[in-house]
Amino acid sequence: MTEKMWKDELKKYLYLLPVKEEREILSYFDEAFADYRDQGYTDNEIIEEFGDPKEVAKSMVSSYLDDNQAIEEREEREAESGTNFRSKIKRGISNIGKSVSGFCDKISASSRKKRTDLNSEDRDNYEREVEEARKKQERVREEVREEEEELRKLKKEREELAHENERAKEEKMKSGKYVEIEKETKEKKFAEGKPRTYTKAERHSFLTNLIYTILMLAFFALGICLAVGIGESIFRDVIKFANRVANCGAWNGDAIIMIGYYILMISIQLVVMGLGLGIAVGCIKKIYKRFFVKKYVLVKGK
Amino acid sequence: MDAQLKRGLLDVCxxxxxSNKESYGYKIIHDISPYIEMSEATLYPILRRLVEKGEANSRTVEIDGRLRKYYSITYKGQQHINEFIEQIREFNQAYQYILKSYGG
Structure with a gap:
């Protein structure tokens, strides 16, 4: 068997998947073949390593189907728990998208089913085997999920208990008894290699941080200049407006046009000034977040 | 090995x-296989699942005229490992107890 024969055989059994997924799998094996060959493997050795293409296809198809089902189940569960308006709209949009793409996948799968070289008996057998494999995976997944849920529940209970203890301790700490013990546990936790958090700045080089800060400060200055400049112009317009209203002899059409003009001009300028202030505040917020908000968790020792 | 245990374990492996450096299919298998059984057919679904869950990122790079897909860990993936380590630590205490009681 050559590489091409193995891949053709694999492709024959992938017809149950969407075209995009099939392409991904084939390119994955293209890469794998090339990598193994680079390491000095012959075609026969590689094929022996990869195994029967039908079995490979079966595992690919069944795991894809099971993963998709898992995603659907998870989304359903999330939908049941989340009832706010935004999540409903999000779900509605994603459902429309999904039904369109699902419809296209079905059409393409059925047309490829007809085109595949397998005869109908082989096809039925194969599909039955895939379904069995999928069910097996589903069972395992379900068991894992149940166990995880139980663990989560236990953890929550334990956290609640710890929280209560913490509160009790805090009360005692007020009397000054527990300060030493607190310090000790912190040191112990660090020695055990508890995860610690980093700010974004700590994870980047000095130069990157410097450039980032300079850029942000430049934008901040720009925003402030914009806001101050426009602010001054608004101030002048308001004074002019007041003067003209005071000197206005008769309330005719011209006067109304004049009032309308000034209101329009001042409101446009107010919007631009708001924009400038927004930019300035945004930049300062970004700098603050980068240097002071701890977010990135890394295991100690890395 | 128990299918349940293995499923979670392989993802974390x-x-x-x-986690330290981005890697690709062949290298991942050869780094892991001395410790736990892993084949091309089992790795692909895991990588796809990790990318789908947002625990890993992938990027395609051209090397010697052919394409290679590199995978790297995300913040969410690091959290997953941390949670797993926590669980294993608890598990280890029970394991030590079993060894001590049964072996001693």
Whole structure:
């Protein structure tokens, strides 16, 4: 068997998947073949390593189907728990998208089913085997999920208990008894290699941080200049407006046009000034977040 | 090995393998296989699942005229490993107890 024969055989059994997924799998094996060959493997050795293409296809198809089902189940569960308006709209949009793409996948799968070289008996057998494999995976997944849920529940209970203890301790700490013990546990936790958090700045080089800060400060200055400049112009317009209203002899059409003009001009300028202030505040917020908000968790020792 | 245990374990092994430096299919298998059984057919679904869950990122790079997909860990993936380590630590206490009681 050559590489091409193995891949053709694999492709024959992938017809149950969407075209995009099939392409991904084939390119994955293209890469794998090339990598193994680079390491000095012959075609026969590689094929022996990869195994029967039908079995490979079966595992690919069944795991894809099971993963998709898992995603659907998870989304359903999330939908049941989340009832706010935004999540409903999000779900509605994603459902429309999904039904369109699902419809296209079905059409393409059925047309490829007809085109595949397998005869109908082989096809039925194969599909039955895939379904069995999928069910097996589903069972395992379900068991894992149940166990995880139980663990989560236990953890929550334990956290609640710890929280209560913490509160009790805090009360005692007020009397000054527990300060030493607190310090000790912190040191112990660090020695055990508890995860610690980093700010974004700590994870980047000095130069990157410097450039980032300079850029942000430049934008901040720009925003402030914009806001101050426009602010001054608004101030002048308001004074002019007041003067003209005071000197206005008769309330005719011209006067109304004049009032309308000034209101329009001042409101446009107010919007631009708001924009400038927004930019300035945004930049300062970004700098603050980068240097002071701890977010990135890394295991100690890395 | 128990199918349940292995499923979670393999995901974390792959995450750990790409946690220090981005890696690709062949290298991941050869880094992991001395410790736990892993084949091309089992790795692909794991990588796809990790990318789908947002625990890993992938990027395609051209090397010697052909394409290679590199995988790297995300913040969410690191959290997954941390949770797993926590669980294993608890598990280890029970294991030590079993060894002590049964072996001693």
């Amino acid at each position: 792959v995450l750990a393998c790409i």
